Amino acid sequence: MQNTEEVLRTKKIKVTPQRMAVYSVLRDTRSHPNVEMIYKKLKPNYPAMSLATVYKTVDVLKKVGLIQELNVGEGGLRYDAFVEPHSHAYCESCSRVDDVESIPIEKIQDNNLFKKVREETGFTVNATQIFFYGFCPECQEKIEENV
Amino acid sequence: MQNTEEVLRTKKIKVTPQRMAVYSVLRDTRSHPNVEMIYKKLKPNYPAMSLATVYKTVDVLKKVGLIQELNVGEGGLRYDAFVEPHSHAYCESCSRVDDVESIPIEKIQDNNLFKKVREETGFTVNATQIFFYGFCPECQEKIEENV
DNA sequence: ATTTCTGCAAATGCTTTGCATTGCA
DNA sequence: TGCAATGCAAAGCATTTGCAGAAAT
Numbered sequence: 001m002q003n004t005e006e007v008l009r010t011k012k013i014k015v016t017p018q019r020m021a022v023y024s025v026l027r028d029t030r031s032h033p034n035v036e037m038i039y040k041k042l043k044p045n046y047p048a049m050s051l052a053t054v055y056k057t058v059d060v061l062k063k064v065g066l067i068q069e070l071n072v073g074e075g076g077l078r079y080d081a082f083v084e085p086h087s088h089a090y091c092e093s094c095s096r097v098d099d100v101e102s103i104p105i106e107k108i109q110d111n112n113l114f115k116k117v118r119e120e121t122g123f124t125v126n127a128t129q130i131f132f133y134g135f136c137p138e139c140q141e142k143i144e145e146n147v
Numbered sequence: 148m149q150n151t152e153e154v155l156r157t158k159k160i161k162v163t164p165q166r167m168a169v170y171s172v173l174r175d176t177r178s179h180p181n182v183e184m185i186y187k188k189l190k191p192n193y194p195a196m197s198l199a200t201v202y203k204t205v206d207v208l209k210k211v212g213l214i215q216e217l218n219v220g221e222g223g224l225r226y227d228a229f230v231e232p233h234s235h236a237y238c239e240s241c242s243r244v245d246d247v248e249s250i251p252i253e254k255i256q257d258n259n260l261f262k263k264v265r266e267e268t269g270f271t272v273n274a275t276q277i278f279f280y281g282f283c284p285e286c287q288e289k290i291e292e293n294v
Numbered sequence: 295a296t297t298t299c300t301g302c303a304a305a306t307g308c309t310t311t312g313c314a315t316t317g318c319a
Numbered sequence: 320t321g322c323a324a325t326g327c328a329a330a331g332c333a334t335t336t337g338c339a340g341a342a343a344t
Contacts, residue, residue, distance in 0.1 A: 071218050092273075100267060103263060117236055123279065137270070
Protein backbone atom coordinates (compact mmCIF):
# COMPACT_ATOMS: atom_id res chain seq x y z
CA MET A 1 0.00 0.00 0.00
CA GLN A 2 1.25 3.44 -0.93
CA ASN A 3 2.28 5.42 2.11
CA THR A 4 0.03 8.12 3.43
CA GLU A 5 2.38 10.98 2.69
CA GLU A 6 2.71 9.99 -0.96
CA VAL A 7 -1.01 9.68 -1.34
CA LEU A 8 -1.60 13.20 -0.04
CA ARG A 9 1.16 14.57 -2.25
CA THR A 10 -0.42 12.95 -5.30
CA LYS A 11 -3.57 14.91 -4.57
CA LYS A 12 -1.57 18.14 -4.51
CA ILE A 13 -2.65 19.19 -1.08
CA LYS A 14 -0.24 20.38 1.59
CA VAL A 15 1.10 17.54 3.63
CA THR A 16 0.77 18.24 7.34
CA PRO A 17 1.07 15.95 10.34
CA GLN A 18 -2.62 16.48 11.12
CA ARG A 19 -3.73 15.44 7.65
CA MET A 20 -1.51 12.40 7.67
CA ALA A 21 -2.84 11.46 11.08
CA VAL A 22 -6.50 11.79 10.17
CA TYR A 23 -6.09 9.95 6.91
CA SER A 24 -4.08 7.21 8.60
CA VAL A 25 -6.80 6.63 11.13
CA LEU A 26 -9.32 6.20 8.36
CA ARG A 27 -7.07 3.92 6.35
CA ASP A 28 -6.45 1.70 9.34
CA THR A 29 -10.03 1.05 10.33
CA ARG A 30 -13.18 -0.46 8.92
CA SER A 31 -15.31 1.12 11.63
CA HIS A 32 -16.47 4.20 9.71
CA PRO A 33 -15.78 6.66 12.50
CA ASN A 34 -17.33 10.08 12.82
CA VAL A 35 -15.34 13.24 13.51
CA GLU A 36 -15.57 12.83 17.26
CA MET A 37 -14.25 9.27 17.11
CA ILE A 38 -11.34 10.30 14.90
CA TYR A 39 -10.53 13.13 17.29
CA LYS A 40 -10.58 10.87 20.35
CA LYS A 41 -8.37 8.35 18.67
CA LEU A 42 -5.80 11.00 17.78
CA LYS A 43 -5.83 13.03 20.98
CA PRO A 44 -3.37 10.85 22.94
CA ASN A 45 -0.72 11.11 20.24
CA TYR A 46 -1.57 14.62 19.11
CA PRO A 47 -2.58 16.51 22.24
CA ALA A 48 -2.68 19.83 20.42
CA MET A 49 -5.02 18.54 17.71
CA SER A 50 -8.18 20.55 17.52
CA LEU A 51 -11.63 19.26 16.71
CA ALA A 52 -12.02 22.04 14.16
CA THR A 53 -8.95 20.74 12.36
CA VAL A 54 -10.47 17.28 12.11
CA TYR A 55 -13.58 18.83 10.60
CA LYS A 56 -11.54 20.84 8.13
CA THR A 57 -9.37 17.87 7.29
CA VAL A 58 -12.13 15.40 6.52
CA ASP A 59 -13.59 18.09 4.33
CA VAL A 60 -10.39 18.43 2.35
CA LEU A 61 -9.90 14.68 2.08
CA LYS A 62 -13.46 14.31 0.88
CA LYS A 63 -13.05 17.01 -1.74
CA VAL A 64 -9.96 15.39 -3.25
CA GLY A 65 -11.68 12.03 -3.24
CA LEU A 66 -9.52 10.22 -0.71
CA ILE A 67 -12.39 9.45 1.59
CA GLN A 68 -16.14 9.24 1.33
CA GLU A 69 -18.73 10.66 3.64
CA LEU A 70 -21.60 8.45 4.73
CA ASN A 71 -24.83 9.88 5.95
CA VAL A 72 -26.23 7.22 8.22
CA GLY A 73 -29.26 8.93 9.69
CA GLU A 74 -29.19 9.19 13.44
CA GLY A 75 -25.59 8.07 13.53
CA GLY A 76 -24.58 11.29 11.83
CA LEU A 77 -21.79 11.64 9.31
CA ARG A 78 -19.27 8.86 9.10
CA TYR A 79 -16.06 8.66 7.11
CA ASP A 80 -14.59 5.87 5.07
CA ALA A 81 -11.23 5.68 3.33
CA PHE A 82 -12.42 2.73 1.30
CA VAL A 83 -13.78 4.63 -1.67
CA GLU A 84 -14.55 1.81 -4.08
CA PRO A 85 -18.30 1.55 -4.56
CA HIS A 86 -19.83 -0.60 -1.88
CA SER A 87 -22.88 -0.54 0.31
CA HIS A 88 -23.25 -0.34 4.07
CA ALA A 89 -25.19 -1.96 6.86
CA TYR A 90 -26.21 0.24 9.77
CA CYS A 91 -27.10 -1.10 13.20
CA GLU A 92 -30.13 0.71 14.57
CA SER A 93 -29.17 -0.20 18.11
CA CYS A 94 -25.47 0.64 18.45
CA SER A 95 -24.90 2.76 15.31
CA ARG A 96 -22.23 0.41 14.05
CA VAL A 97 -21.59 0.59 10.32
CA ASP A 98 -20.28 -2.40 8.39
CA ASP A 99 -19.23 -2.67 4.78
CA VAL A 100 -21.27 -4.86 2.50
CA GLU A 101 -19.17 -6.00 -0.38
CA SER A 102 -21.17 -8.89 -1.68
CA ILE A 103 -23.68 -6.51 -3.23
CA PRO A 104 -21.39 -4.67 -5.57
CA ILE A 105 -22.75 -1.40 -6.75
CA GLU A 106 -20.92 -1.84 -10.04
CA LYS A 107 -23.19 -4.73 -10.76
CA ILE A 108 -26.20 -2.57 -10.20
CA GLN A 109 -24.70 0.03 -12.47
CA ASP A 110 -24.09 -2.65 -15.09
CA ASN A 111 -27.74 -3.51 -14.93
CA ASN A 112 -28.41 -0.17 -16.53
CA LEU A 113 -29.84 1.12 -13.31
CA PHE A 114 -28.45 4.61 -13.75
CA LYS A 115 -29.92 4.72 -17.23
CA LYS A 116 -33.25 3.57 -15.86
CA VAL A 117 -33.24 6.30 -13.24
CA ARG A 118 -32.47 8.82 -15.94
CA GLU A 119 -35.33 7.60 -18.09
CA GLU A 120 -37.77 7.89 -15.24
CA THR A 121 -36.67 11.11 -13.58
CA GLY A 122 -34.44 12.93 -16.05
CA PHE A 123 -31.68 12.97 -13.45
CA THR A 124 -28.13 12.33 -14.56
CA VAL A 125 -26.72 10.08 -11.89
CA ASN A 126 -23.10 10.07 -10.76
CA ALA A 127 -23.23 8.00 -7.67
CA THR A 128 -25.43 5.87 -5.53
CA GLN A 129 -25.57 5.05 -1.88
CA ILE A 130 -27.21 1.92 -0.53
CA PHE A 131 -27.90 1.38 3.15
CA PHE A 132 -29.29 -1.64 4.89
CA TYR A 133 -30.86 -0.90 8.26
CA GLY A 134 -31.09 -3.57 10.90
CA PHE A 135 -29.27 -5.06 13.85
CA CYS A 136 -25.69 -6.23 14.08
CA PRO A 137 -24.93 -9.70 15.47
CA GLU A 138 -23.97 -8.38 18.93
CA CYS A 139 -27.12 -6.35 19.33
CA GLN A 140 -29.27 -9.26 18.19
CA GLU A 141 -27.82 -11.29 21.04
CA LYS A 142 -28.45 -8.55 23.55
CA ILE A 143 -32.03 -8.27 22.40
CA GLU A 144 -32.53 -12.03 22.76
CA GLU A 145 -31.07 -12.02 26.27
CA ASN A 146 -33.57 -9.43 27.39
CA VAL A 147 -36.57 -11.46 26.32
CA MET B 148 -58.09 8.32 -0.52
CA GLN B 149 -58.97 8.11 3.14
CA ASN B 150 -59.25 11.53 4.72
CA THR B 151 -56.50 12.83 6.90
CA GLU B 152 -58.49 12.88 10.10
CA GLU B 153 -59.50 9.24 9.75
CA VAL B 154 -55.94 8.19 9.07
CA LEU B 155 -54.68 9.85 12.24
CA ARG B 156 -57.51 8.34 14.25
CA THR B 157 -56.63 4.88 12.95
CA LYS B 158 -53.16 5.34 14.38
CA LYS B 159 -54.64 6.15 17.76
CA ILE B 160 -52.96 9.48 18.14
CA LYS B 161 -54.76 12.63 19.17
CA VAL B 162 -56.18 14.51 16.25
CA THR B 163 -55.21 18.16 16.31
CA PRO B 164 -55.39 20.82 13.63
CA GLN B 165 -51.60 21.04 13.58
CA ARG B 166 -51.16 17.33 12.98
CA MET B 167 -53.76 17.30 10.27
CA ALA B 168 -52.11 20.28 8.65
CA VAL B 169 -48.60 18.83 8.70
CA TYR B 170 -49.73 15.46 7.44
CA SER B 171 -51.85 17.06 4.72
CA VAL B 172 -48.89 19.02 3.44
CA LEU B 173 -46.90 15.83 3.17
CA ARG B 174 -49.71 13.93 1.52
CA ASP B 175 -50.21 16.64 -1.06
CA THR B 176 -46.67 16.93 -2.27
CA ARG B 177 -44.01 14.83 -3.91
CA SER B 178 -41.32 17.35 -3.06
CA HIS B 179 -40.00 15.72 0.11
CA PRO B 180 -39.91 18.90 2.17
CA ASN B 181 -37.85 19.41 5.30
CA VAL B 182 -39.27 20.84 8.52
CA GLU B 183 -38.56 24.41 7.51
CA MET B 184 -40.39 24.00 4.21
CA ILE B 185 -43.42 22.46 5.92
CA TYR B 186 -43.46 25.30 8.41
CA LYS B 187 -43.27 27.97 5.71
CA LYS B 188 -46.04 26.35 3.77
CA LEU B 189 -48.31 26.29 6.81
CA LYS B 190 -47.52 29.69 8.29
CA PRO B 191 -49.95 31.71 6.12
CA ASN B 192 -52.91 29.55 7.14
CA TYR B 193 -51.73 28.77 10.66
CA PRO B 194 -50.02 31.94 11.89
CA ALA B 195 -49.71 30.60 15.43
CA MET B 196 -48.02 27.40 14.29
CA SER B 197 -44.68 26.95 15.92
CA LEU B 198 -41.60 25.41 14.37
CA ALA B 199 -41.21 23.24 17.45
CA THR B 200 -44.63 21.80 16.82
CA VAL B 201 -43.66 20.83 13.29
CA TYR B 202 -40.61 19.06 14.68
CA LYS B 203 -42.67 17.26 17.27
CA THR B 204 -45.35 16.38 14.75
CA VAL B 205 -43.10 14.84 12.11
CA ASP B 206 -41.59 12.84 14.93
CA VAL B 207 -44.97 11.47 15.95
CA LEU B 208 -46.02 10.76 12.39
CA LYS B 209 -42.75 8.97 11.77
CA LYS B 210 -43.16 6.83 14.88
CA VAL B 211 -46.62 5.66 13.91
CA GLY B 212 -45.41 4.90 10.40
CA LEU B 213 -47.43 7.49 8.51
CA ILE B 214 -44.39 9.16 7.03
CA GLN B 215 -40.78 8.26 6.40
CA GLU B 216 -37.71 10.29 7.10
CA LEU B 217 -35.07 10.60 4.42
CA ASN B 218 -31.53 11.45 5.22
CA VAL B 219 -30.24 13.11 2.09
CA GLY B 220 -26.82 14.32 3.14
CA GLU B 221 -26.32 18.04 2.83
CA GLY B 222 -30.02 18.59 2.26
CA GLY B 223 -30.74 17.43 5.79
CA LEU B 224 -33.77 15.46 6.83
CA ARG B 225 -36.67 15.30 4.43
CA TYR B 226 -40.13 13.84 4.95
CA ASP B 227 -42.26 11.71 2.70
CA ALA B 228 -45.83 10.52 3.22
CA PHE B 229 -45.35 7.94 0.49
CA VAL B 230 -44.16 5.09 2.65
CA GLU B 231 -44.15 2.22 0.18
CA PRO B 232 -40.57 1.12 -0.46
CA HIS B 233 -39.01 3.20 -3.20
CA SER B 234 -35.74 4.88 -3.87
CA HIS B 235 -34.83 8.53 -4.33
CA ALA B 236 -32.80 10.74 -6.58
CA TYR B 237 -31.07 13.73 -5.01
CA CYS B 238 -29.94 16.77 -6.98
CA GLU B 239 -26.52 17.88 -5.81
CA SER B 240 -27.12 21.36 -7.12
CA CYS B 241 -30.58 22.38 -5.86
CA SER B 242 -31.23 19.68 -3.23
CA ARG B 243 -34.37 18.55 -4.98
CA VAL B 244 -35.46 15.02 -4.15
CA ASP B 245 -37.45 12.93 -6.61
CA ASP B 246 -39.01 9.54 -6.19
CA VAL B 247 -37.66 6.70 -8.23
CA GLU B 248 -40.30 4.06 -8.65
CA SER B 249 -38.94 2.06 -11.52
CA ILE B 250 -36.36 0.48 -9.26
CA PRO B 251 -38.63 -1.19 -6.79
CA ILE B 252 -36.95 -2.17 -3.59
CA GLU B 253 -39.25 -5.17 -3.27
CA LYS B 254 -37.58 -6.60 -6.31
CA ILE B 255 -34.21 -6.25 -4.70
CA GLN B 256 -35.58 -7.90 -1.60
CA ASP B 257 -36.96 -10.73 -3.73
CA ASN B 258 -33.49 -11.28 -5.09
CA ASN B 259 -32.51 -12.50 -1.68
CA LEU B 260 -30.47 -9.42 -1.11
CA PHE B 261 -31.34 -9.16 2.57
CA LYS B 262 -30.34 -12.78 3.01
CA LYS B 263 -27.09 -12.10 1.22
CA VAL B 264 -26.32 -9.16 3.49
CA ARG B 265 -27.01 -11.35 6.47
CA GLU B 266 -24.69 -14.05 5.22
CA GLU B 267 -21.88 -11.59 4.73
CA THR B 268 -22.26 -9.37 7.77
CA GLY B 269 -24.47 -11.20 10.25
CA PHE B 270 -26.82 -8.22 10.25
CA THR B 271 -30.55 -8.84 10.26
CA VAL B 272 -31.94 -6.31 7.85
CA ASN B 273 -35.34 -4.67 8.16
CA ALA B 274 -35.13 -1.92 5.63
CA THR B 275 -33.04 -0.45 2.93
CA GLN B 276 -32.54 3.01 1.57
CA ILE B 277 -31.23 3.69 -1.92
CA PHE B 278 -30.15 7.11 -3.10
CA PHE B 279 -29.01 8.21 -6.50
CA TYR B 280 -26.90 11.36 -6.49
CA GLY B 281 -26.73 13.55 -9.54
CA PHE B 282 -28.33 16.52 -11.24
CA CYS B 283 -31.97 17.15 -11.94
CA PRO B 284 -33.07 18.19 -15.45
CA GLU B 285 -33.34 21.90 -14.56
CA CYS B 286 -29.88 22.06 -13.06
CA GLN B 287 -28.39 20.22 -16.00
CA GLU B 288 -29.71 22.96 -18.25
CA LYS B 289 -28.34 25.69 -16.03
CA ILE B 290 -24.94 24.05 -16.04
CA GLU B 291 -24.96 23.83 -19.84
CA GLU B 292 -25.92 27.49 -20.20
CA ASN B 293 -22.94 28.55 -18.15
CA VAL B 294 -20.40 26.77 -20.35
C1' DA C 295 8.69 34.60 0.80
C1' DT C 296 4.28 33.27 0.09
C1' DT C 297 0.57 30.68 0.74
C1' DT C 298 -1.95 27.64 3.33
C1' DC C 299 -3.02 25.30 7.60
C1' DT C 300 -3.76 25.05 12.57
C1' DG C 301 -5.88 25.93 16.93
C1' DC C 302 -8.56 28.59 19.72
C1' DA C 303 -12.76 30.77 20.78
C1' DA C 304 -16.81 32.68 19.29
C1' DA C 305 -20.69 32.21 16.29
C1' DT C 306 -24.08 29.71 13.78
C1' DG C 307 -27.94 26.98 12.83
C1' DC C 308 -30.73 23.20 13.40
C1' DT C 309 -33.13 20.62 16.77
C1' DT C 310 -34.69 19.67 21.41
C1' DT C 311 -36.43 20.80 25.93
C1' DG C 312 -39.10 22.83 29.86
C1' DC C 313 -43.03 24.63 31.18
C1' DA C 314 -47.30 27.28 31.46
C1' DT C 315 -51.41 27.30 28.72
C1' DT C 316 -54.69 25.29 25.69
C1' DG C 317 -57.45 21.78 23.75
C1' DC C 318 -58.86 17.07 22.66
C1' DA C 319 -61.36 12.97 24.26
C1' DT D 320 -62.01 16.44 34.05
C1' DG D 321 -57.61 14.48 32.96
C1' DC D 322 -54.02 13.79 30.03
C1' DA D 323 -51.65 15.16 26.00
C1' DA D 324 -50.34 18.72 22.63
C1' DT D 325 -49.10 23.48 21.64
C1' DG D 326 -46.28 27.61 21.58
C1' DC D 327 -42.85 30.23 23.30
C1' DA D 328 -38.30 31.02 24.82
C1' DA D 329 -34.25 29.08 26.36
C1' DA D 330 -30.95 25.43 26.05
C1' DG D 331 -28.18 22.05 23.61
C1' DC D 332 -25.10 20.24 20.26
C1' DA D 333 -22.68 19.47 16.24
C1' DT D 334 -20.48 22.06 12.91
C1' DT D 335 -18.54 26.29 10.95
C1' DT D 336 -16.08 30.61 10.95
C1' DG D 337 -12.63 34.35 11.83
C1' DC D 338 -8.33 35.30 12.81
C1' DA D 339 -3.53 35.45 14.67
C1' DG D 340 0.33 32.61 14.77
C1' DA D 341 2.71 28.53 12.80
C1' DA D 342 4.15 25.63 9.26
C1' DA D 343 4.66 23.86 4.51
C1' DT D 344 6.32 24.62 -0.19
